[in-house]
Amino acid sequence: MTDIAELTLKDLAAAIKRKKVSSLEVTKALIARIDKWQPKLNAFARVEAEDALKAAKAADRALAAGRAKGPLHGVPLAHKDMYYSKGKLAECGSKIRKGFVPTTTATAVERLEAAGSFRLGAVNMVEFAYGPTGHNVHTGNVCNPWDPTRITGGSSSGSGSAVGARLVPAALGSDTGGSIRMPAHFCGTAGFKPTNNRVSRANCMPLSFTLDTVGPLARTAEDCAIIMSIISGPDPRDPTTALAPKWDAKKAKRPAKGLTIGVPKNFYLDNLEPDVAKAYDVALTTFKKLGVKIVEVTLPDQTLVTAAAMAVIAVEAATYHAPWLRERPDDYGAQVRNRLQNGLTYSGIEYLEALRWRAHALEAHLATIGKCDAVLAPVSRAVAPTIADTDVGGAPNAEGVIQGITRLMRPINYLGLPTLVVQAGFGQHDMPIGLQLIGRPFNDETLAALGIAFQGVTDFHTKAPKLP
Amino acid sequence: MSEVTPERVAAIAAATHIPLPDGGAARIAGALSPIVARYVAEKIAMPLETEPSSFLAVQLKDAGL
Numbered sequence: 001m002t003d004i005a006e007l008t009l010k011d012l013a014a015a016i017k018r019k020k021v022s023s024l025e026v027t028k029a030l031i032a033r034i035d036k037w038q039p040k041l042n043a044f045a046r047v048e049a050e051d052a053l054k055a056a057k058a059a060d061r062a063l064a065a066g067r068a069k070g071p072l073h074g075v076p077l078a079h080k081d082m083y084y085s086k087g088k089l090a091e092c093g094s095k096i097r098k099g100f101v102p103t104t105t106a107t108a109v110e111r112l113e114a115a116g117s118f119r120l121g122a123v124n125m126v127e128f129a130y131g132p133t134g135h136n137v138h139t140g141n142v143c144n145p146w147d148p149t150r151i152t153g154g155s156s157s158g159s160g161s162a163v164g165a166r167l168v169p170a171a172l173g174s175d176t177g178g179s180i181r182m183p184a185h186f187c188g189t190a191g192f193k194p195t196n197n198r199v200s201r202a203n204c205m206p207l208s209f210t211l212d213t214v215g216p217l218a219r220t221a222e223d224c225a226i227i228m229s230i231i232s233g234p235d236p237r238d239p240t241t242a243l244a245p246k247w248d249a250k251k252a253k254r255p256a257k258g259l260t261i262g263v264p265k266n267f268y269l270d271n272l273e274p275d276v277a278k279a280y281d282v283a284l285t286t287f288k289k290l291g292v293k294i295v296e297v298t299l300p301d302q303t304l305v306t307a308a309a310m311a312v313i314a315v316e317a318a319t320y321h322a323p324w325l326r327e328r329p330d331d332y333g334a335q336v337r338n339r340l341q342n343g344l345t346y347s348g349i350e351y352l353e354a355l356r357w358r359a360h361a362l363e364a365h366l367a368t369i370g371k372c373d374a375v376l377a378p379v380s381r382a383v384a385p386t387i388a389d390t391d392v393g394g395a396p397n398a399e400g401v402i403q404g405i406t407r408l409m410r411p412i413n414y415l416g417l418p419t420l421v422v423q424a425g426f427g428q429h430d431m432p433i434g435l436q437l438i439g440r441p442f443n444d445e446t447l448a449a450l451g452i453a454f455q456g457v458t459d460f461h462t463k464a465p466k467l468p
Numbered sequence: 469m470s471e472v473t474p475e476r477v478a479a480i481a482a483a484t485h486i487p488l489p490d491g492g493a494a495r496i497a498g499a500l501s502p503i504v505a506r507y508v509a510e511k512i513a514m515p516l517e518t519e520p521s522s523f524l525a526v527q528l529k530d531a532g533l
Binding site: 195196197210243245303304306307308310311314318322325326329338341342344345346347350352353354355356357358359360362363366416440441442443 | 472477480481484485486487488492495496497499500503504506507510512514518519520522523524525526527528530531533
């Protein structure tokens with residue numbers, strides 16, 4: 001059979017279910033691959049090989065006895081090191097939470113495990129999920145599998161690196177300001193930031209209670225949809241999901257023909273590198289061939305939306321961290337401490353103004369996109385820059401480079417919109433390029449439909465990096 | 469939102485008992501001033517009745533829920 005690591009989540013789960021391969025064989029193969037790649041990438045915070053092999057054997061026994069748990073039976077996964085699993089370390093990429101062992105399990109993880117998956121370990125992340133590049137002074141920088149001198153993007157750096165390198169078929173990330181979408185773009189994976197309030201955040205490390213979202217990085221849009229179908233929907237432990245609809249699988253599989261994509265006339269297409277602009281144009285042509293209607297849209301001023309987003313995230317992150325900022329400021333990395341202290345800019349009234357305006361900003365956005373099912377935009381103006389060029393402590397123009405590559409992120413978090421990143425080409429230095437399909441509230445399934453259709457006629461998602 | 473100055477940042481830090489290093493308030497003011505200025509320039513006016521959870525109402529309305 002095909003190399004196990006090359007199988008998508010969907011195909012891997014199907015192969016285990018049909019007993020073409022055992023869960024134990026899969027787990028051993030992935031551990032062997034991790035052993036080879038980890039020294040180059042630093043994608044994993046820890047590999048729990050012994051426990052994973054036990055879980056794989058148990059999954060094989062259950063399957064043999066006709067007791068398959070669900071659609072992910074026997075599939076090993078590893079998630080960002082901020083998802084709590086009772087009794088397992090969750091250090092959040094930090095010194096401050098070194099040794100932290102939660103007594104609860106994240107709802108998203110519980111649901112994935114109820115569907116049959118089990119834990120292979122945990123993947124690295126930016127300290128407290130507050131950084132866009134993948135640098136981490138405590139756990140070491142995570143490296144891009146396509147070129148280890150380049151960034152993965154953050155903050156779900158390990159999720160992007162591990163999925164991109166085929167060390168796991170999927171991993172949960174989190175997205176408060178682009179932290180699923182950037183690693184997906186830079187590492188050549190798909191990534192799904194759900195509508196805010198669609199997926200439970202219970203028992204995950206928080207950063208911003210207004211803007212945090214939980215979602216997957218995976219090889220394909222279809223794999224992301226599988227994960228979304230399992231983790232979406234109401235959870236009493238996260239009341240913000242009380243009105244969240246469950247995943248509509250039929251809607252996620254509908255044809256793309258007849259759907260409408262908006263092309264933004266402003267902001268998102270400004271100042272792109274030629275390779276990203278070309279990938280965008282080619283993708284538009286592909287969608288047209290699929291029967292998707294393309295219309296131009298003029299969005300409200302996204303710099304204003306970004307400014308509001310920054311007020312919300314800055315204050316909420318500083319609020320969560322205030323006790324440690326008071327008592328253990330020196331235990332943060334300098335860049336993360338600086339970002340947290342930026343929350344001291346805003347008064348209470350200013351913060352609440354930014355929160356109140358969110359409804360009006362979303363109304364304005366929806367009015368400008370009309371009946372569009374999605375807006376197609378680049379994730380970033382360029383492919384992954386180098387780790388050295390984005391080292392805030394060392395490179396002279398690091399802040400400028402970072403601002404350039406993160407510019408297209410924050411409006412989407414503030415507006416709470418679902419977004420799917422799909423691989424759309426390769427650019428300078430043979431680095432991957434992703435594009436983001438930005439949807440309507442609670443219409444995540446439509447993005448899956450568009451992504452699945454796009455990947456049905458393109459092959460960028462099948463390309464894998466070679467061991468550096 | 470109003471103008472961000474080092475003095476203002478230092479005052480908020482003092483009020484919240486969060487220590488800042490020497491030059492910290494100036495760094496924050498310098499970094500955040502352009503962003504805050506962009507928001508201030510818009511002079512956003514909202515209906516009195518708007519509250520943060522109005523956002524959820526807009527989400528649900530668009531989704532037909």
